[in-house]
Amino acid sequence: MNTPHVVVVMGVAGTGKTTIGPLLAARLGVPYAEGDDFHPQSNIAKMSAGTPLTDDDRWPWLDAIGDWAQGRAGLGGVVSCSALKRSYRDRLRAAAPGVVFVHLTGDRALVEDRMSHRQGHFMPTALLDSQFATLQPLEPDEAGVAVNVTGSPEKITERAATALASLSGPTA
Ligand SMILES: Nc1ncnc2c1ncn2[C@@H]1O[C@H](COP(=O)(O)OP(=O)(O)OP(=O)(O)O)[C@@H](O)[C@H]1O
Numbered sequence: 337m338n339t340p341h342v343v344v345v346m347g348v349a350g351t352g353k354t355t356i357g358p359l360l361a362a363r364l365g366v367p368y369a370e371g372d373d374f375h376p377q378s379n380i381a382k383m384s385a386g387t388p389l390t391d392d393d394r395w396p397w398l399d400a401i402g403d404w405a406q407g408r409a410g411l412g413g414v415v416s417c418s419a420l421k422r423s424y425r426d427r428l429r430a431a432a433p434g435v436v437f438v439h440l441t442g443d444r445a446l447v448e449d450r451m452s453h454r455q456g457h458f459m460p461t462a463l464l465d466s467q468f469a470t471l472q473p474l475e476p477d478e479a480g481v482a483v484n485v486t487g488s489p490e491k492i493t494e495r496a497a498t499a500l501a502s503l504s505g506p507t508a
């Protein structure tokens with residue numbers, strides 16, 4: 337049997353990371369961690385004040401997620417993290433070399449529609465624009481799969497699990 341994957345579910349805001357992550361973890365029989373929970377207090381204070389995070393703010397957050405992922409090496413796990421830039425993913429891989437990415441992809445109209453139905457979360461249009469502008473999709477040398485987010489969460493989870501199964505397992 338293949339070594340279980342440690343998966344980072346990535347993508348712009350509203351693509352369903354928090355929705356699909358736990359479902360995928362359950363499907364794979366591994367624990368799930370919510371990436372937003374790894375922010376240091378200083379980042380939480382900034383975000384609460386509506387101040388955008390800088391990349392310098394993000395490194396300790398990414399390192400904490402990377403530490404969790406590395407702790408799951410050989411055991412399997414799923415963690416959500418937008419990981420929009422290649423440099424963020426490089427940072428995660430520096431801590432956890434075996435991670436694989438599931439990039440949840442959807443067009444702008446679909447994501448905006450889903451965001452507009454989300455309870456208790458207001459996302460200004462400009463913020464979604466900046467998310468799409470910042471996004472650097474997976475490059476060919478990065479371990480991972482892109483999964484389209486049309487359809488139900490169950491369908492997307494199945495699509496992700498099938499795509500992951502086509503990747504060879506980590507060698508660690
Ligand atoms: N397949 C789906 N079909 C319908 N609604 C969905 C689907 N996936 C997610 N949603 C809804 O879309 C909204 C955004 O999903 P979710 O919160 O999981 O995204 P996210 O990527 O975690 O966003 P953020 O980056 O802001 O944390 C939520 O209201 C969620 O219930």
Ligand SMILES: [Mg+2]
Pocket residue numbers: 353354355416
């Ligand atoms: Mg989320």
